[in-house]
Amino acid sequence: MEIIKTGVAGTLESCDASVSVEEHGLLELVIESADSRFAPRVREAALAALAELGVRAARVTVREKSALDCTIRARVMTACLRAAGLEKAPWEALK
Template identity: 40%
Template sequence: MEIKNKAAAGTLESSDIYVVVEPNENGIDLHLESIVYNQFNEEIEKAVRDVLNDFNVENIKIQLKDRGAVECAIRARVETALKRAGGVNS
């Protein structure tokens, strides 16, 4: 999938994650801020990268601000942001 536009999904509420994606020409540029970074940064990054792989995204800038979201919420927010940015209808 090609990222065509900047797009966002999620909120900054407790137990949610705010995801912003935008075009990038130099691979995957992932930035994660999380209130549980020390405990779960690897799991969060893996969930995000799994979704990126599912959508065949190779070039993207993705910023995540996590407020303790569970994995299914992380995956859903990333998927929604990708669909919005790539012009894909769900």
């Protein structure tokens, strides 16, 4: 999936994540966690979502407020779709 503009998704409400995806030469992932003890889990979840969509170059910022993995995945994917200018999710490609 190719990132062509800035896409954002999510909120900073408790249990949610705010994700922004921008054009960038390589893949850069910044995690800001409300609870740093879960930061490694959040990173894993975000990387898995990016890999699933085939995003290889982008600057991705995840600011999360104790969101669960499923929420991280949903917000990252939506932000990527918007940043790629796609209207619909490539459902067939998703696990």
